[in-house]
Amino acid sequence: MVEVQRGAGCCFLFCQTCKAILRAAKGDTAAATTVRCFTIPDCVPQLSLEEEKQLIQDDLEIAADLLLTNNKHDAHLLGIQSLAHLSKVTKCRAFAAQCILGGDFLPTLLSLVESYRMDRNCNNDNTTETLSVMEEEHFFFMHRHALAVLSNCLTALEASGELQHVLEQNEELCSVALLTSLVNEMAHASERPHEACYAVQCINSMVRSSTAVKQAACELGAIQALDSAYREGVCRHANLATFASKLQSDIADDN
Numbered sequence: 346m347v348e349v350q351r352g353a354g355c356c357f358l359f360c361q362t363c364k365a366i367l368r369a370a371k372g373d374t375a376a377a378t379t380v381r382c383f384t385i386p387d388c389v390p391q392l393s394l395e396e397e398k399q400l401i402q403d404d405l406e407i408a409a410d411l412l413l414t415n416n417k418h419d420a421h422l423l424g425i426q427s428l429a430h431l432s433k434v435t436k437c438r439a440f441a442a443q444c445i446l447g448g449d450f451l452p453t454l455l456s457l458v459e460s461y462r463m464d465r466n467c468n469n470d471n472t473t474e475t476l477s478v479m480e481e482e483h484f485f486f487m488h489r490h491a492l493a494v495l496s497n498c499l500t501a502l503e504a505s506g507e508l509q510h511v512l513e514q515n516e517e518l519c520s521v522a523l524l525t526s527l528v529n530e531m532a533h534a535s536e537r538p539h540e541a542c543y544a545v546q547c548i549n550s551m552v553r554s555s556t557a558v559k560q561a562a563c564e565l566g567a568i569q570a571l572d573s574a575y576r577e578g579v580c581r582h583a584n585l586a587t588f589a590s591k592l593q594s595d596i597a598d599d600n
Contacts, residue, residue, distance in 0.1 A: 422483065432498050446518065462484065496547050496550075509555060519561070525565055527548050528548075531571060542585040545585065563596060567596065
């Protein structure tokens with residue numbers, strides 16, 4: 346164990362996680378697995394469902410403004426991190442997912458997942474785009490967060506029973522381009538295990554909700570890519586191994 350760094354997220358949760366990791370590194374496994382849970386006191390007024398949804402919409406507007414800021418990489422990164430946070434920890438996850446995937450965010454998310462760019466048109470130009478090392482690193486992190494947002498949204502919609510309808514209404518979520526990108530992430534799990542984990546979660550949710558997606562994913566080589574992802578997960582990424590194993594079972598059910 347050399348050091349622990351916070352890449353994104355809540356500072357308090359990072360500190361708690363960091364302490365648990367350091368205790369485990371010292372061999373104190375009992376203390377490392379102890380998680381303190383805090384509840385909101387009854388005297389604190391709770392927001393109604395409508396108030397929660399209004400707050401989500403307000404936060405999404407802020408995230409949209411950040412993503413629309415011209416040539417501001419730090420603002421774009423804050424915007425995509427906000428979407429990742431909203432799609433994961435809010436009480437109304439299905440509502441947030443509907444707003445994200447059914448609104449103006451989707452083209453940007455798909456572009457980041459498929460081509461590591463904010464705008465698909467950038468890759469359709471006749472001129473070759475030259476990026477600095479800093480810009481390449483920026484788009485790498487944007488790509489990872491976009492995968493996280495997509496994974497969180499699909500998982501939330503599947504849990505609420507709405508994913509099948511959303512996939513039927515939105516062909517872009519079932520496109521060959523997106524599925525190809527997700528399968529490619531699984532195939533390169535040895536290089537990008539975190540991205541592969543998000544990709545497996547995305548396909549896992551979709552194949553359980555759509556037979557057409559399951560068939561398309563298999564035709565694009567998902568089974569072979571899954572084998573690679575699972576082996577890599579067993580070696581160094583427990584969540585990847587778990588999700589890959591589930592997806593292997595789901596795909597094998599009808600094959």
